[in-house]
Amino acid sequence: xxxxxxxxxxxxxxxxxxxxxxxxxxxxxxxxxxxxxxxxxxxxxxxxxxxxxxxxxxxxxxxxxxxxxxxxxxxxxxxxxxxxxxxxxxxxxxxxxxxxxxxxxxxxxxxxx
Amino acid sequence: xxxxxxxxxxxxxxxxxxxxxxxxxxxxxxxxxxxxxxxxxxxxxxxxxxxxxxxxxxxxxxxxxxxxxxxxxxxxxxxxxxxxxxxxxxxxxxxxxxxxxxxxxxxxxxxxxx
Numbered sequence: 517x518x519x520x521x522x523x524x525x526x527x528x529x530x531x532x533x534x535x536x537x538x539x540x541x542x543x544x545x546x547x548x549x550x551x552x553x554x555x556x557x558x559x560x561x562x563x564x565x566x567x568x569x570x571x572x573x574x575x576x577x578x579x580x581x582x583x584x585x586x587x588x589x590x591x592x593x594x595x596x597x598x599x600x601x602x603x604x605x606x607x608x609x610x611x612x613x614x615x616x617x618x619x620x621x622x623x624x625x626x627x628x629x
Numbered sequence: 630x631x632x633x634x635x636x637x638x639x640x641x642x643x644x645x646x647x648x649x650x651x652x653x654x655x656x657x658x659x660x661x662x663x664x665x666x667x668x669x670x671x672x673x674x675x676x677x678x679x680x681x682x683x684x685x686x687x688x689x690x691x692x693x694x695x696x697x698x699x700x701x702x703x704x705x706x707x708x709x710x711x712x713x714x715x716x717x718x719x720x721x722x723x724x725x726x727x728x729x730x731x732x733x734x735x736x737x738x739x740x741x742x743x
Contacts, residue, residue, distance in 0.1 A: 548729065552734075558736075559632075559633075559719075559734045559735060559736045559737065560719065560721075560734035561734070562731060562732075562733075565731065567729060606672065608672075615677075615684075615685055615726070615727060616662065616674040616677060616685050616687065617662070617664075617672075617674060617721075617732060618674070619664075619671055619672035619673075620671070621671045622671060622672075
C-alpha cells in the first residue's frame with residue numbers, strides 16, 4: 517500500500533540553525549509530493565509541491581525540498597530557521613493510482629528564540 | 630478571494646448521536662475532499678466529491694457519509710457517534726479532481742464525542 521513516512525516526530529532547534537526534515541514515500545509509478553505546514557491554531561497551508569522537472573523545489577518562506585527518486589525521499593530544508601517557523605510539518609503524496617493526499621505522521625518543529 | 634470555510638468550528642456530541650458538518654469551498658472550486666485528523670492516526674482521507682459525485686473514498690466505516698450540492702458546497706455526516714470519532718475534520722477544495730490539483734484547506738471542525 518502507498519505510504520508516506522516522516523521519521524522525525526519532534527525537532528527542536530535554536531534560531532538560525534539549519535533545518536532538514538525527512539520524508540520517504542512508497543509509491544509505484546509517478547508520484548506527486550507536497551509539504552504542508554500547520555501553524556498553531558491555523559489551517560494547513562501548502563509550503564511547496566513537486567510534480568515533475570527540477571528535483572529541487574523552492575517554496576514559500578525560504579523553504580525548499582529535494583526529490584531524490586533513487587532514495588524515495590523528499591526532504592524539506594531551510595538554511596536558517598526563525599522562531600516563527602514553529603509549527604507542525606506534513607509531507608504528503610498523490611499518484612496516478614491514489615489521487616487522494618496520503619499524509620505522513622507529521623513533524624513538530626519547535627524553534628527556540 | 631475567500632478561503633475554505635467550515636461550520637461549525639466546534640461541536641460536542643454524545644455517543645450514539647449523529648452530526649453533520651458543512652464545508653464551503655473557494656469560489657470556482659468544484660472538488661471537495663474531507664480528512665480526519667487525530668493525534669493517534671494523523672491525517673486520513675475520508676472521501677472526495679466532484680460535480681456532486683463521490684469520486685474517491687477512504688477506509689472508513691459506512692457511518693461516515695457525505696454529499697455535495699450543485700453550488701459545490703459539501704456536507705459530511707457521521708451517524709451513531711463513537712468516542713473514537715473525536716477528531717478535527719478538515720475540508721479541502723481544489724479547482725478540479727485529480728492528482729495535480731493543489732488542495733486548499735479550511736480551519737476544520739473540532740468534534741468531541743462524550
